[in-house]
Amino acid sequence: MNLKNYVRDIPDFPKEGIVFKDITPALKSPEAFKYTIDSFQELVKDWDFDAIIGPESRGFIYSTPMAYNLNKPFIPVRKPGKLPAETISFSYDLEYGSGILEMHKDAISKGDKVIIVDDILATGGTTEAIIKLVEKAGGKVVGALFLAELTSLNPREKLTEIKVESLIKY
Numbered sequence: 001m002n003l004k005n006y007v008r009d010i011p012d013f014p015k016e017g018i019v020f021k022d023i024t025p026a027l028k029s030p031e032a033f034k035y036t037i038d039s040f041q042e043l044v045k046d047w048d049f050d051a052i053i054g055p056e057s058r059g060f061i062y063s064t065p066m067a068y069n070l071n072k073p074f075i076p077v078r079k080p081g082k083l084p085a086e087t088i089s090f091s092y093d094l095e096y097g098s099g100i101l102e103m104h105k106d107a108i109s110k111g112d113k114v115i116i117v118d119d120i121l122a123t124g125g126t127t128e129a130i131i132k133l134v135e136k137a138g139g140k141v142v143g144a145l146f147l148a149e150l151t152s153l154n155p156r157e158k159l160t161e162i163k164v165e166s167l168i169k170y
C-alpha cells in the first residue's frame, strides 16, 4: 500500500504559500485507513505506555481506533474553551498560525507514560506543546505517531526526547 497515493496537495490552503496535505482520501478508502491503523499498532507493539493522546481534531480520527483496539485510555487535547472540567493549557506555533491547547487537569496521573497519535507532523509545535502539557500534569510523552511528516520543516529538532514514527515523509 502506497499511502502517498491517498494524501493530496491543496496549494494555498488555509493561507497563501501553504501546501496543505489533505488526508481525506486516506479516510475515504477503508483499505488505506485500515492499513494506517494496523501500521501504527505494529510500530507500538513493543512500546510501554499507559494512555493515548489525540489532538483535536484530525488527531482524534487516528487516535481513537488505536485506543479502542489496544484497550488503552483515550485522552483528548482540545482547542481552548471546549473541555468542561478544570484544564491546563499551553500555547504553541504551527505552520499557519498559533494557538492554545488544553487538557483536563485530571486526565493524567503522576508517572503516566503516554503516546500521541496525529495525522500530520509539520513544525512539531503541536506535539511539543502536548509534551509540555503532559509534563505539567506529571506525566511523560514517550512517543508519537503520524500518518505524514513534513521533513523540510525540521520537526524532529523539537522532539529529541521521544520516539517519533511517521508512515509517509515529504
Ligand SMILES: O=P(O)(O)OC[C@H]1O[C@H](OP(=O)(O)OP(=O)(O)O)[C@H](O)[C@@H]1O
Pocket: 055, 056, 057, 058, 059, 093, 094, 095, 118, 119, 120, 121, 122, 123, 124, 125, 126, 127, 155
Ligand atoms: O506540527 P505542527 O506544525 O504543529 O502541525 C501539525 C498539526 O496541525 C494540524 O492541526 P490543526 O491545528 O490545523 O487542527 P485540525 O486538526 O483541527 O485541523 C495537524 O492535525 C496537526 O495536529
Ligand SMILES: Nc1ncnc2[nH]cnc12
Pocket: 018, 019, 020, 021, 022, 094, 095, 096, 120, 122, 123
Ligand atoms: N501543510 C499542512 N498540511 C496539513 N496539515 C498541516 N498541519 C500543519 N501544516 C499542515
